[in-house]
Amino acid sequence: MILNAKIPSGPLADKWDSHCFQSKLVNPANKRKYNVIVVGSGLAGASAAATLAELGYNVSCFTIQDSPRRAHSIAAQGGINAAKNYQNDGDSIFRLFYDTIKGGDFRSREANVYRLAQVSNNIIDQCVAQGVPFAREYGGQLANRSFGGAQVSRTFYARGQTGQQLLLGAYSSLSRQIKLGKVTMFTRREMLDLVLEDGQARGIIVRNLITGELEQYGGHAVVLATGGYGNAFYLSTNAMASNVTAAFRAYKRGAMMANPCYVQIHPTCIPVHGDYQSKLTLMSESLRNDGRVWVPKKKGDNRPPADILENERDYYLEQKYPSFGNLVPRDVASRNAKEQCDLGKGVGETNLAVYLDFDEAIARDGQATIMKKYGNLFQMYEKITDKNPLTEPMMIYPAVHYTMGGLWVDYDLMSTIPGLFVLGEANFSDHGANRLGASALMQGLADGYFILPYTIGNYLAKTSHDQVQVGGDAFTEAQQQADSKLNQLLALKGKRTVDDFHKELGALLWDECGMARNKVGLQRALTKIPEIRAEFWSNGLVTGQGAEFNQTLERAGRVADFLEFGEIMVHDALAREESCGCHLREESQTAENEALRDDDKFSYVAAWQYQGQDTAPKLHKEELSFENVTPSQRSYK
Amino acid sequence: MQKSITIHLIIKVWRQENATAKGALASYSLRDISTDMSFLEMLDVLNEQLTHTGDEPVAFDHDCREGICGMCGAVVNGQAHGPESGTTLCQLHMRHFKSGDTLVIEPFRARAFPLVRDLVVDRSALDGIIQEGGYVSVNSGGAPDANALPIAQKHAEAAMDAAACIGCGACVAACPNASAMLFVSGKVSQLALLPQGDPERKERALNMVRKADALGFGSCTNERECEAVCPKSISISNIARLNREFLRAMVS
Numbered sequence A: 001m002i003l004n005a006k007i008p009s010g011p012l013a014d015k016w017d018s019h020c021f022q023s024k025l026v027n028p029a030n031k032r033k034y035n036v037i038v039v040g041s042g043l044a045g046a047s048a049a050a051t052l053a054e055l056g057y058n059v060s061c062f063t064i065q066d067s068p069r070r071a072h073s074i075a076a077q078g079g080i081n082a083a084k085n086y087q088n089d090g091d092s093i094f095r096l097f098y099d100t101i102k103g104g105d106f107r108s109r110e111a112n113v114y115r116l117a118q119v120s121n122n123i124i125d126q127c128v129a130q131g132v133p134f135a136r137e138y139g140g141q142l143a144n145r146s147f148g149g150a151q152v153s154r155t156f157y158a159r160g161q162t163g164q165q166l167l168l169g170a171y172s173s174l175s176r177q178i179k180l181g182k183v184t185m186f187t188r189r190e191m192l193d194l195v196l197e198d199g200q201a202r203g204i205i206v207r208n209l210i211t212g213e214l215e216q217y218g219g220h221a222v223v224l225a226t227g228g229y230g231n232a233f234y235l236s237t238n239a240m241a242s243n244v245t246a247a248f249r250a251y252k253r254g255a256m257m258a259n260p261c262y263v264q265i266h267p268t269c270i271p272v273h274g275d276y277q278s279k280l281t282l283m284s285e286s287l288r289n290d291g292r293v294w295v296p297k298k299k300g301d302n303r304p305p306a307d308i309l310e311n312e313r314d315y316y317l318e319q320k321y322p323s324f325g326n327l328v329p330r331d332v333a334s335r336n337a338k339e340q341c342d343l344g345k346g347v348g349e350t351n352l353a354v355y356l357d358f359d360e361a362i363a364r365d366g367q368a369t370i371m372k373k374y375g376n377l378f379q380m381y382e383k384i385t386d387k388n389p390l391t392e393p394m395m396i397y398p399a400v401h402y403t404m405g406g407l408w409v410d411y412d413l414m415s416t417i418p419g420l421f422v423l424g425e426a427n428f429s430d431h432g433a434n435r436l437g438a439s440a441l442m443q444g445l446a447d448g449y450f451i452l453p454y455t456i457g458n459y460l461a462k463t464s465h466d467q468v469q470v471g472g473d474a475f476t477e478a479q480q481q482a483d484s485k486l487n488q489l490l491a492l493k494g495k496r497t498v499d500d501f502h503k504e505l506g507a508l509l510w511d512e513c514g515m516a517r518n519k520v521g522l523q524r525a526l527t528k529i530p531e532i533r534a535e536f537w538s539n540g541l542v543t544g545q546g547a548e549f550n551q552t553l554e555r556a557g558r559v560a561d562f563l564e565f566g567e568i569m570v571h572d573a574l575a576r577e578e579s580c581g582c583h584l585r586e587e588s589q590t591a592e593n594e595a596l597r598d599d600d601k602f603s604y605v606a607a608w609q610y611q612g613q614d615t616a617p618k619l620h621k622e623e624l625s626f627e628n629v630t631p632s633q634r635s636y637k
Numbered sequence B: 001m002q003k004s005i006t007i008h009l010i011i012k013v014w015r016q017e018n019a020t021a022k023g024a025l026a027s028y029s030l031r032d033i034s035t036d037m038s039f040l041e042m043l044d045v046l047n048e049q050l051t052h053t054g055d056e057p058v059a060f061d062h063d064c065r066e067g068i069c070g071m072c073g074a075v076v077n078g079q080a081h082g083p084e085s086g087t088t089l090c091q092l093h094m095r096h097f098k099s100g101d102t103l104v105i106e107p108f109r110a111r112a113f114p115l116v117r118d119l120v121v122d123r124s125a126l127d128g129i130i131q132e133g134g135y136v137s138v139n140s141g142g143a144p145d146a147n148a149l150p151i152a153q154k155h156a157e158a159a160m161d162a163a164a165c166i167g168c169g170a171c172v173a174a175c176p177n178a179s180a181m182l183f184v185s186g187k188v189s190q191l192a193l194l195p196q197g198d199p200e201r202k203e204r205a206l207n208m209v210r211k212a213d214a215l216g217f218g219s220c221t222n223e224r225e226c227e228a229v230c231p232k233s234i235s236i237s238n239i240a241r242l243n244r245e246f247l248r249a250m251v252s
Ligand SMILES: Cc1cc2nc3c(=O)[nH]c(=O)nc-3n(C[C@H](O)[C@H](O)[C@H](O)COP(=O)(O)OP(=O)(O)OC[C@H]3O[C@@H](n4cnc5c(N)ncnc54)[C@H](O)[C@@H]3O)c2cc1C
Pocket: A039, A040, A041, A042, A043, A044, A045, A062, A063, A064, A065, A070, A071, A072, A073, A074, A075, A076, A077, A078, A079, A080, A162, A163, A189, A190, A191, A192, A225, A226, A227, A228, A237, A238, A239, A242, A243, A245, A246, A282, A401, A402, A423, A424, A425, A426, A437, A438, A439, A440, A441, A442, A444
């Protein structure tokens, strides 16, 4: 199969406009005859559902949580990028494009990234119109902060709760459409399968999480906005319900999975503190605007930080990367933290932490200013660790945070299954091998407010608006499959709990497919994962019944999918014998331990196609071409 | 980091199979709970223990575990979200309890929050209130440049204070009248403080308050319990603003 990204021809800056012009339109009177299923109500899903409804489509929106406002996007802290150049510091659409494509280590599509930078400005306008309370200067203008990988200030924020405020904005638009009857909202529903008729996406099977019943829903198109798969690692900064299930079941139905090994490990998270730990808490990257990262120069120096004198400290990021300093991109910051800890210079109880120190900023700007900027983060840190960052430096360590990989989509955001669109973190589209901070919120909202509403017409205009009937063979078959899978899970009456397996898988992926990867380790993981999976299916323990509210069963289904999906991730990491962005293959490094790309061999998107149970997936390549930027060795020195 | 210590606890937790079943407190003993654990991690440990002994784990809602999604919540020893002020249940840590303590854990109770199972309740009535006007009626596209509408920093900050609500429902659970006025007032205040909210100001206040009544939430009699338990410390001065908005809408 040839992967056709359907990138429009013409100059980079004109591609999107001319594509919009050439895209097919659905007559306003006909829009109401189309039903669109949107799975997910995070930034991508809520913005898409609301906008499609505003355009006149009938929308059904599904979410796992009890309210659309609780999607995991709510937890985003730091901010959202846009090329407004309000600071007059030399920003532009081209610069945002360039920073993002370079940040992604030249493993993303020029045309997609450029479009993202173009619509970034509309997003801020839209959110302000909705009443999102972004931070303001005294004069009433919008305020900005800086994020890693950029030398301009282009990040808009609402204290440390930017994701919350943006999601509540999208949720408010969604609520308005629910009231108007254009969106039907289905909460506490989990999509378990995608239904295809004549090779086209025509519906979904969901489990009603309260009653346990399976339900069928039909639509003329299905939009997945189901978020990322970081929880494959068990410990991550993602919310507990974040999962790969919807995307993975679509993959099994023929959608290709692109670049699954690109997983972002965020440098500033609260370190792991015990084996009961259920999640890792992010401390926003924005802290690196004012915090300085350091470790003791001497190995094994476990004196309290205050006793370690200035000249005994190694501010290794400032030393190594004088131009970007503490604001190097995430992959670089994470790898360097790991390197320091591997050298024996880590701090804290486990020696797996580095300091993030605000002393200098407090001395310069005063406590009040620092608290105004980061107060809620400091409080969160103190609640968890019982330490006050105003009086002693934070301890941080990298943690799994974001997944650049996801279902493959073309320029229209359509997957390899006609009629199946994928938005937000669930697709692979814009961030290459590493995402810059504050650009996931931008991408989710770009996809939902401004891209899908245009591109979906290209598909729908060619599709009959006759009602999609549920109950046909394809729906029945998919429901039976979902049902039998649930029954298999409920039959598990072994000795080990679901969480126990999840932890084992997570630890394995972290060790072998985490911040640094090598051939031997990845091969080891490829033998080990099927073993864990086999034990899960023979010795797992699932309590309760199917026809009831059963959180163990929910988790078991998600973990079962991670146990298969993890293997694809490892296949991808093994096949990519180069380092790029977050994917560090130890065999491929520069003399200074930076990621060394191999553009001759690996300048492609790896798209994996399902080949059946227990068969290795098949690799397809979408070659990347660069006409407007020249891929270079990234340097932040 | 100092080495953590461990404590032993008696947990009395509300067990109820479904909305119509009869519920009761069940008592469990938990040993060696690290004081560095979060409250929900303690419940995880309890659930692992129950699962191994062939019991059903306790159902409880949770997701972000960092105090922002509003999914978690229970009444602990009579207090919604437990004893620490300004803290969600997921951010409450076991260092606030002593060895030998008995913890009574019950769901958020209110007429408008039907019980689903154990500690899980249905809070969709809160979404119903927002649907009556908790928005600015703008469609995507065509918004003017964001800086074309300057907003004084103090208004933006006050709007943000009101907008910080996470919709957890603790205010309702804590109120003797099961009133949702703190919740309503957060949204009404945010939009009343911003020029974008002005055109629909009257309808918003009227419709949201009436909807709350219709959905079975009680009225506000200034008990202040809501403010005391709010994990985001939303101030009841917002309720005063809501009252002004409501009266203004009634008389004009
Ligand atoms: C702690 C944290 C902080 C972050 N901070 C920032 C930041 O400052 N700036 C930034 O740009 N990015 C940030 N990010 C990343 C960003 O928040 C996410 O990438 C983004 O919000 C994802 O949005 P989404 O709409 O794609 O998915 P999500 O918000 O994850 O939504 C997924 C939706 O899909 C639903 N769903 C999932 N599976 C199913 C299923 N099987 N059936 C039915 N429904 C399903 C869920 O219920 C939910 O509604 C942060 C991420 C984390 C974890």
